[in-house]
Amino acid sequence: MSEPVLRTERLTKRFGGLTAVDDLSISLAGGRVHAIIGPNGAGKTTFFNLVTGLLGPDSGRIFFRGRDITGCRPHVISRLGIKRTLQVKSVFPELNVADNLWITRQARHRFLHPFRSAARDPETKLRVEQTLEQIGLADLAARPAGTLSYGDVAMLEIGMALISEPSLLLLDEPTCGMSPAETSRAVAKIRDLARTIDIVIIEHDMDVVFGIADDITVLAQGAILASGSPAAIAGDERVREAYLGRPEDEDFMEEALHA
Amino acid sequence: MTRRSLEIGMAAGAAAFLIAVPWLIPALTDHFWVSVITEILIWSLFAASANLLFGYVGLLSFGQALYFGFGMYGVALGIDHFGLSFWPAFGLGITSAMAMALVSGVFAVRLSWHYFAIITVVFSLIFYFLAVSMKPLTGGDDGINFSLPPVFRMGRTVFSLTDPTFQYFFVLVVVSLCFFLMYRLINSPLGKGFLAIRDNDLRASLIGLNVYVLRLIAFVMAGFLAGVSGALFAFFGRYASASYMFYQVSGEAVVWTIVGGAGTMFGPLVGTTLFIVIREIVSSHWEHHSLIVGLLAILAVIFAPKGIVGLWNGWMIRLDERDAATSAPPRLTLQAKP
Numbered sequence: 173m174s175e176p177v178l179r180t181e182r183l184t185k186r187f188g189g190l191t192a193v194d195d196l197s198i199s200l201a202g203g204r205v206h207a208i209i210g211p212n213g214a215g216k217t218t219f220f221n222l223v224t225g226l227l228g229p230d231s232g233r234i235f236f237r238g239r240d241i242t243g244c245r246p247h248v249i250s251r252l253g254i255k256r257t258l259q260v261k262s263v264f265p266e267l268n269v270a271d272n273l274w275i276t277r278q279a280r281h282r283f284l285h286p287f288r289s290a291a292r293d294p295e296t297k298l299r300v301e302q303t304l305e306q307i308g309l310a311d312l313a314a315r316p317a318g319t320l321s322y323g324d325v326a327m328l329e330i331g332m333a334l335i336s337e338p339s340l341l342l343l344d345e346p347t348c349g350m351s352p353a354e355t356s357r358a359v360a361k362i363r364d365l366a367r368t369i370d371i372v373i374i375e376h377d378m379d380v381v382f383g384i385a386d387d388i389t390v391l392a393q394g395a396i397l398a399s400g401s402p403a404a405i406a407g408d409e410r411v412r413e414a415y416l417g418r419p420e421d422e423d424f425m426e427e428a429l430h431a
Numbered sequence: 432m433t434r435r436s437l438e439i440g441m442a443a444g445a446a447a448f449l450i451a452v453p454w455l456i457p458a459l460t461d462h463f464w465v466s467v468i469t470e471i472l473i474w475s476l477f478a479a480s481a482n483l484l485f486g487y488v489g490l491l492s493f494g495q496a497l498y499f500g501f502g503m504y505g506v507a508l509g510i511d512h513f514g515l516s517f518w519p520a521f522g523l524g525i526t527s528a529m530a531m532a533l534v535s536g537v538f539a540v541r542l543s544w545h546y547f548a549i550i551t552v553v554f555s556l557i558f559y560f561l562a563v564s565m566k567p568l569t570g571g572d573d574g575i576n577f578s579l580p581p582v583f584r585m586g587r588t589v590f591s592l593t594d595p596t597f598q599y600f601f602v603l604v605v606v607s608l609c610f611f612l613m614y615r616l617i618n619s620p621l622g623k624g625f626l627a628i629r630d631n632d633l634r635a636s637l638i639g640l641n642v643y644v645l646r647l648i649a650f651v652m653a654g655f656l657a658g659v660s661g662a663l664f665a666f667f668g669r670y671a672s673a674s675y676m677f678y679q680v681s682g683e684a685v686v687w688t689i690v691g692g693a694g695t696m697f698g699p700l701v702g703t704t705l706f707i708v709i710r711e712i713v714s715s716h717w718e719h720h721s722l723i724v725g726l727l728a729i730l731a732v733i734f735a736p737k738g739i740v741g742l743w744n745g746w747m748i749r750l751d752e753r754d755a756a757t758s759a760p761p762r763l764t765l766q767a768k769p
Contacts, residue, residue, distance in 0.1 A: 224637060250639035264630035267623075275627045279639040284621040291618070336638060
């Protein structure tokens, strides 16, 4: 196998007395959808924050396609091709939907022209229109993003990830708060994306996880509890223990076992 | 009437009025008001610099007077100390304002919200007190006076700002040019980057925008606008004074911007016009005219958070919607049968 897409070496992040990510060494191969699951406080989002440069690790290193990105600033990491969505949906609320996509596309460039008209850029305009079609928001293009429904904002976030042509996409609970119909639309979109982009997804919805993941890593208290194929994870006794007290997920584990 | 034709009509009316001012105003009232309008134009550019930061990048600066003051002193010292002619002195005023904005911006734009507001005040206070104490150079609160060099010569004719009509048009052209540049900026890729940072700086950094550098660029551009207005004001008053660097002057620009409409192109112009006209009319009868300023600011914040221009835009959008509703083809509607 070639160079892993994302690799960490003994990554540690502490918040005061709490160790959110604890000596984590993880290696994610390319061409697959990785899911990271684990109980609340397992360090999943902190892991994303470390990878995208929003937080600096206390120790350890992070490599993206063999390149050391430890301590790089968020916009530098973003320009290398790592894009992410946030757990709490995050767009530009006062810009309209099309402009949200427009600036996301433009931000790939190092230089933003100060005086040329933004409207005269056929290449970007075309890409924005295509993306609007792809995420099904063409009718809402002129609406301020802050006035969209929660599910539409989530789709817009996926669209923003899409139009920036990432090589690695980190999705933090993309279907959280979506209706069942929106969830299946988003899952279809993610599957579609996974054909060309490496994806790491944090998700609590086990239907979604087992529906799209090729590999699953289970985190608990900032460390890897188990990792492997969905079937192996579903049968893992330690994983079931970690989820004790969360009957919903446990029921699902039962179902997955008997399936 | 549609929104577009209404707006074009208003823009044409405003342009015609501004061009006719030197003849229209003396005919209607007093020559004094020509100089008031000149002053309004200069101060609206100063308010535009606060608006660029607050309305388009989301940085509330209470320190723009510092760059206004540098623009003033660049011109005054350039002419009085270094014996520069008109244009080099103008250039010195603008570049020193931008250089100062770069130096303080390097520190200030690392911070956001109240921390940013505080550091801009601190910078402006430091240099205010420096300017007051360096009396031999700056003249302190009394300021320094200088005599105007000619703007340019054409054959034997000398154009100088001592001619009020030429001065008015000079200011009008420079201010219009700056507003045009700002318009281009706001509608450019960089301008959209500014808006993205204003809306959500975390997301902006995650899509790959260098938030720090973009904020710094905006800060220096705002320094440019404040510097041009300060230089113009020095030419207009033929003097420079440390008192214009006080943070109260910065605060006025913020109030004018908010009442006129932050984040709108002409909000600062509307706000500045309103307050200077009120000041000129009321101050001769009543010394507490700033009470009116305070009252209007409070009313604007409560009832028109996007300012006067924001209110206007809201009406225009409703007008648009009504037009769309009436011009749309008739649709089948459910009606209760009698």
